[in-house]
């Protein structure tokens with residue numbers, strides 16, 4: 001594995017040690033992860049790249065507590081996920097993790113404002129005081145103030161994804177996982193959404209981990225984890241475009 005060096009010891013938002021995940025059994029068994037060791041620093045925007053089938057989604061699901069590793073350990077926001085049962089994992093995700101999906105996943109019968117407030121409601125948090133301030137800040141950073149009363153069908157794809165990002169950020173999660181968040185967007189809307197994800201890291205101090213196939217999207221990230229065959233091939237800190245392309249090709253990066 002290649003790691004470009006950083007001189008500051010960062011706080012970690014998530015770590016994986018010796019992570020393996022075998023899907024299926026017997027002859028049909030597929031090793032999606034083959035011993036992943038990874039430290040994801042807090043307050044940074046990290047892209048996860050790699051060829052189709054290299055294990056990106058499986059890694060993200062294991063880190064987010066949506067899938068259970070076959071072996072190895074995961075720690076997110078200082079908490080070990082191994083050993084948590086389904087109820088504990090559900091509560092853990094609700095309190096500490098935000099998600100942004102390719103398909104937006106907004107509830108169509110609710111307005112944008114109601115979609116954004118939903119995670120607060122589920123957590124039994126009232127929209128007053130510090131919670132209200134956070135909500136308003138997120139709505140303003142994402143430029144959604146004048147769209148709150150619209151339903152998803154009345155919004156463009158880019159606006160819908162901004163609502164989904166606001167919904168992911170409103171509870172101030174320790175880590176946000178974005179799975180191909182621009183996969184359904186045209187290039188202008190993609191650039192806008194990626195810009196907002198980056199602003200959420202810069203201006204709101206969030207930690208964002210984004211799976212993407214696109215070099216253009218990865219260029220918005222601070223760091224890039226390159227997976228190959230279920231293992232980390234490189235973890236690049238602020239790579240140049242040339243370094244990233246070389247790592248994706250499997251060359252040693254200096």
Ligand SMILES: Nc1ncnc2c1ncn2[C@@H]1O[C@H](COP(=O)(O)OP(=O)(O)OP(=O)(O)O)[C@@H](O)[C@H]1O
Pocket residue numbers: 023024030031032050051052053054055056057058059
């Ligand atoms: N539920 C499953 N059952 C069986 N095999 C699976 C399952 N999920 C993933 N796999 C296999 O595990 C490997 C890794 O899959 P994964 O979806 O994590 O890769 P990926 O890098 O996200 O791929 P893509 O870029 O195509 O989405 C692949 O060989 C895939 O076929």
